[in-house]
Structure formats: C-alpha cells, structure tokens
Amino acid sequence: MNRRILQVGPLKPSLATTLAERYDALVLPDDDTRAVFLAEHGPAIGAAVTTGRVGVQADLMTELPSLGAILNFGVGYDTTDVEAAAARGVLVSNTPDVLTDCVADIAIGLAIDTLRGLSAADRYVRRGDWSKVGNFPLTRKVSGKRVGILGLGRIGQAIATRFEAFGCPIAYHSRREVPGSPYSYAASPAELAAEVDILVVATSGGSRTQHLVDRKVLEALGPDGYLINIARGSVVDQDALVELLRDGGIAGAGLDVYTEEPKVPQELMSLDNVVLLPHLASGTVETRAAMEQLTLDNLDRWLADGTVLTPVPEVQQP
Structure with missing residues (x-):
C-alpha cells in the first residue's frame, strides 16, 4: 500500500500544516505545473485529503493509480465521484455528526x-x-x-x-x-x-x-x-x-x-x-476543530489497517 498523502484544494490552515509536518503530504498544484507534478508523484499517492468544495473527480483518480482513500474534510462529498471511487476500490470518508x-x-x-x-x-x-x-x-x-x-x-x-x-x-x-x-x-x-x-x-x-x-x-x-x-x-x-x-x-x-x-x-x-450567508453553517471554532480531528483519525486508521472510521454510504469498507 502506497502511503504518500496528497492535499487536494485549500484546507483549514492548521490541517494543512499538520498534513505537511506530520505526514509529509504533497499539495496538488492548481496551475500549469499540475501535469508535470502528477506525472512525477501521481503513482506514489495512496490517499488524498480534500473538502466538499473541491473533491476528487474521476480524471484525477486516473492520474493516481495507487489511490486507496479519499478523506473529505466536511460532511458533503458531492464534488467527489463516489461511483468512480467505488469502481476503483477507493474508500471515501467524510466527517458526519461532529458538525x-x-x-x-x-x-x-x-x-x-x-x-x-x-x-x-x-x-x-x-x-x-x-x-x-x-x-x-x-x-x-x-x-x-x-x-x-x-x-x-x-x-x-x-x-x-x-x-x-x-x-x-x-x-x-x-x-x-x-x-x-x-x-x-x-x-x-x-x-x-x-x-x-x-x-x-x-x-x-x-x-x-x-x-x-x-x-x-x-x-x-x-x-x-x-x-x-x-x-x-x-x-x-x-x-x-x-x-x-x-x-x-x-x-x-x-x-x-x-x-x-x-x-x-x-x-x-x-x-x-x-x-x-457565506456557507458558514459548520464554521465555529469547536466544530471545525472536531472536523479536523476526525479527518486525521480517518487518515490514521487508513494508514494503520486500510479502513476508515466514517466511510460514506456509497462506498463500503473492504
């Protein structure tokens, strides 16, 4: 199982910092260097951390042949192609309940x-x-x-x-x-x-x-x-x-x-x-901290045994 972590899209600053410092995560570029980045690093990526506003679509999954998990910061995951993930055996998690x-x-x-x-x-x-x-x-x-x-x-x-x-x-x-x-x-x-x-x-x-x-x-x-x-x-x-x-x-x-x-x-x-309102329903200090912790808990569980704590209903655990 490839264990390299990829950040897809902007994240809560403290979560992005933790991913970089604790997990040595890479950040997917959003400019014209993206294709070169994926050609170099895509095959090594095992998990992607993203949000409901960005997600991971099927075309990006294709560039990540070893992808095993998509960890979503947020309860919504409609920007991630869960059908493509299920077909590829990629787990998708979100952060329910805490928000x-x-x-x-x-x-x-x-x-x-x-x-x-x-x-x-x-x-x-x-x-x-x-x-x-x-x-x-x-x-x-x-x-x-x-x-x-x-x-x-x-x-x-x-x-x-x-x-x-x-x-x-x-x-x-x-x-x-x-x-x-x-x-x-x-x-x-x-x-x-x-x-x-x-x-x-x-x-x-x-x-x-x-x-x-x-x-x-x-x-x-x-x-x-x-x-x-x-x-x-x-x-x-x-x-x-x-x-x-x-x-x-x-x-x-x-x-x-x-x-x-x-x-x-x-x-x-x-x-x-x-x-x-500017999409702020979960935007409290307490809730965003709990969402961040659950995202990291899902990541740690996946790294430990290949499962996640809160899988989305459309994609079942192995």
Missing part, C-alpha cells in the same frame, strides 16, 4: 432571521430609517409555523428537534420513509412544500438531488412560504428561486449555499426578504 449541531443551529437562525427580518431591521437602524421613516414593518412569527424538512438524516433530524421546541408541526420527505419517525411523511418534495410554511433543505448534494427543489416545488411553497437552504446550492433551481423571490412567488429565503460559490446572484443582494 450536526452547528448546521442545525444555523438553519434555525436563518429561519428566525428570514421570517422576523432581523438582518433587514439591523440595516434599517444603521441607515437611520428608524428615526427618519418610523417603525420597521411587521414581520412573521416563527413559533407554530408548519415546517417541512427535505432530507431527514442526521442534520435534518437535529433541525426538526429544534423546531419542535418552537411548537412547530413537522413533516418531511426523504428517499424513503424513516421507520419510527414521529413526523408526517410526504410522498414528494412538491407535496411537502404544499403542506408547510417553512421548507428546510437538508438533503445531500450530487447528481441525484440536482434541482430536487425545482420551480414546481417552489410554486407549491407559495407566496406565504419560506425556503431555508443549508444543504447544497445544486439542490435548488436557483434561477427559479431568484425569479420567485423577486416577483413575490415565495415570501422569503434564508440561504447559506449557492449554485456557483462564492458567486451570489446580484438580484438577491437588494432583497430584504432574503438572508445571505
């Missing part, structure tokens, strides 16, 4: 901010409009709203639990019904959207969920409905979302993710019914 609470907290924060207009009200005060114009317009109550969770996995379940504390009835849609769940199951995303006031997108990214929230779903949510997305930008038809937000087709949205990050549609910038 569940922080992502769920942000979902709640986005919902409160979007419905109550907190960010817009902050701007209102800073502009001096409170004294010049008068009281801020009335907003919408969060407690008691009907909430739909699209994707009742670890994070979706944590979000649902938090909304329960607000007295919110919960419904959900997943690829399959969750046994023993106390929440109402909707047969499709559109059916779920039609039944709720707040639709929270918490499903995984990738080709299987591309535009799962399409125009039909957004129109089912309707002019009194709110969309919260802490999953992946690819899950939502962003063009349709922008149009409906602009024209009153839905009431508002809280977004932590976008189709082409860090690019955010200019039309969203001026809308006070939209809260825009």
Whole structure:
C-alpha cells in the first residue's frame, strides 16, 4: 500500500500544516505545473485529503493509480465521484455528526432571521430609517409555523428537534420513509412544500438531488412560504428561486449555499426578504476543530489497517 498523502484544494490552515509536518503530504498544484507534478508523484499517492468544495473527480483518480482513500474534510462529498471511487476500490470518508449541531443551529437562525427580518431591521437602524421613516414593518412569527424538512438524516433530524421546541408541526420527505419517525411523511418534495410554511433543505448534494427543489416545488411553497437552504446550492433551481423571490412567488429565503460559490446572484443582494450567508453553517471554532480531528483519525486508521472510521454510504469498507 502506497502511503504518500496528497492535499487536494485549500484546507483549514492548521490541517494543512499538520498534513505537511506530520505526514509529509504533497499539495496538488492548481496551475500549469499540475501535469508535470502528477506525472512525477501521481503513482506514489495512496490517499488524498480534500473538502466538499473541491473533491476528487474521476480524471484525477486516473492520474493516481495507487489511490486507496479519499478523506473529505466536511460532511458533503458531492464534488467527489463516489461511483468512480467505488469502481476503483477507493474508500471515501467524510466527517458526519461532529458538525450536526452547528448546521442545525444555523438553519434555525436563518429561519428566525428570514421570517422576523432581523438582518433587514439591523440595516434599517444603521441607515437611520428608524428615526427618519418610523417603525420597521411587521414581520412573521416563527413559533407554530408548519415546517417541512427535505432530507431527514442526521442534520435534518437535529433541525426538526429544534423546531419542535418552537411548537412547530413537522413533516418531511426523504428517499424513503424513516421507520419510527414521529413526523408526517410526504410522498414528494412538491407535496411537502404544499403542506408547510417553512421548507428546510437538508438533503445531500450530487447528481441525484440536482434541482430536487425545482420551480414546481417552489410554486407549491407559495407566496406565504419560506425556503431555508443549508444543504447544497445544486439542490435548488436557483434561477427559479431568484425569479420567485423577486416577483413575490415565495415570501422569503434564508440561504447559506449557492449554485456557483462564492458567486451570489446580484438580484438577491437588494432583497430584504432574503438572508445571505457565506456557507458558514459548520464554521465555529469547536466544530471545525472536531472536523479536523476526525479527518486525521480517518487518515490514521487508513494508514494503520486500510479502513476508515466514517466511510460514506456509497462506498463500503473492504
């Protein structure tokens, strides 16, 4: 088993430093020296460490013939071609659980901010409009709203639990019904959207969920409905979302993710019914430290016995 480590894409600085100093890791160039680098070092690489924003695609795997593991810093891994990895016998790991609470907290924060207009009200005060114009317009109550969770996995379940504390009835849609769940199951995303006031997108990214929230779903949510997305930008038809937000087709949205990050549609910038975050749901000191440690633990396990602690479901352990 080749044991050379390759860093693919930018990483948390402390993780990159540890990989370099403790594991003598190489860093994949992103310039015109990449081909020469891969020709020289590619055959010796045994494991790649990357993030959900960069990943490892099939063409790079081809350049790494001895690759045995792709270790992902983050819970999302849709930028890695897991089918190609499985076909080549390459393990893929991610960092689940350790970021569940922080992502769920942000979902709640986005919902409160979007419905109550907190960010817009902050701007209102800073502009001096409170004294010049008068009281801020009335907003919408969060407690008691009907909430739909699209994707009742670890994070979706944590979000649902938090909304329960607000007295919110919960419904959900997943690829399959969750046994023993106390929440109402909707047969499709559109059916779920039609039944709720707040639709929270918490499903995984990738080709299987591309535009799962399409125009039909957004129109089912309707002019009194709110969309919260802490999953992946690819899950939502962003063009349709922008149009409906602009024209009153839905009431508002809280977004932590976008189709082409860090690019955010200019039309969203001026809308006070939209809260825009820079993909920061897991961005706390505590959670990023835990993600870093789990990434290193996965790497150490792979170096020790060729397995990983937290393999992604699509790629099974040997």
